[in-house]
Amino acid sequence: MKTCSKCGSENRDGAAFCSKCGSELPHEEGIKGWWKRQNRSSKFLIITPFAILVLILLLGAFTEPSGYSDVNYDDATVYDNDAADVSGASRTNTFSENGISFSYPDTWEIYIPDESSDDNVVSLKSYEQGMVSILSVYKRSATVDLETERDTWLGALYENGDDVTYVKKTTVDGNSAYIIGSSYYYQGDEGEQEYVVFIEGDYAYDILFTTDDLSLIQDDIDSIIHSFRVD
Structure with a gap:
């Protein structure tokens, strides 16, 4: 409950003005109160960057890096005709x-x-x-x-x-x-x-x-x- 500083009446927690005398009631403190004071445009601008960051992280978790594939290297056979020249073997x-x-x-x-x-x-x-x-x-x-x-x-x-x-x-x-x-x-x-x-x-x-x-x-x-x- 909120107590009006002018008349001492009790008001509900979310009230902005006293129901008896009409005086402005104290605003909520902390992040919850601050967030409620933001208009819709401000809230959109604040949320959007965080939403994009979360999306990027999710895509990275489910997408395999392009440098890898599903090849089983134990079974793969690679034929390199120039391997002997590189290693020096005849x-x-x-x-x-x-x-x-x-x-x-x-x-x-x-x-x-x-x-x-x-x-x-x-x-x-x-x-x-x-x-x-x-x-x-x-x-x-x-x-x-x-x-x-x-x-x-x-x-x-x-x-x-x-x-x-x-x-x-x-x-x-x-x-x-x-x-x-x-x-x-x-x-x-x-x-x-x-x-x-x-x-x-x-x-x-x-x-x-x-x-x-x-x-x-x-x-x-x-x-x-x-x-x-x-x-």
């Missing part, structure tokens, strides 16, 4: 002939050796790392088991006076295989060789790397062996 070529296929860096090139056997499927040469590296792949009829093939290579290396540095077991295209590393000395030349020997079906396969330092082309060796397939 591109790869593919050899596929005579029942075998494999990928090899384009720093290697296919060539015809001066002397080659009928078993030779393909020979590649690389001049990277300041040295000459040679890859030769042989395919021949398998007449003995894999362990005998390994021992035959070891016997030939020992007979030539080469130093066998390691013998390791691995797999090539799902087949058990042996890797034989050796150092060789021939007519004043010296270097390193790695033989990869395995059997699939009726054929034995020999993959021979010859170079000055195997460690310098190990990445190339790995990529060739891992991609080697018998068709």
Whole structure:
């Protein structure tokens, strides 16, 4: 209730003038009283900016930023033909002939050796790392088991006076295989060789790397062996 300061009469809370003497009653204090004193135009100008701000916030909450999409990046496949140039890694070529296929860096090139056997499927040469590296792949009829093939290579290396540095077991295209590393000395030349020997079906396969330092082309060796397939 409001009390008139002139006549002391009680008036309702919202009254602006005394119902008995007509004197102006005290205005309401605080934000509520201030808001009631504003006319319609003032109220519109005050409310509009806040309404726009709320609308912007609501739109931002339900709208996805343009830099994102619904792509599941775990399943997405991106093909970038220039990726190798950016990273510095070499591109790869593919050899596929005579029942075998494999990928090899384009720093290697296919060539015809001066002397080659009928078993030779393909020979590649690389001049990277300041040295000459040679890859030769042989395919021949398998007449003995894999362990005998390994021992035959070891016997030939020992007979030539080469130093066998390691013998390791691995797999090539799902087949058990042996890797034989050796150092060789021939007519004043010296270097390193790695033989990869395995059997699939009726054929034995020999993959021979010859170079000055195997460690310098190990990445190339790995990529060739891992991609080697018998068709």
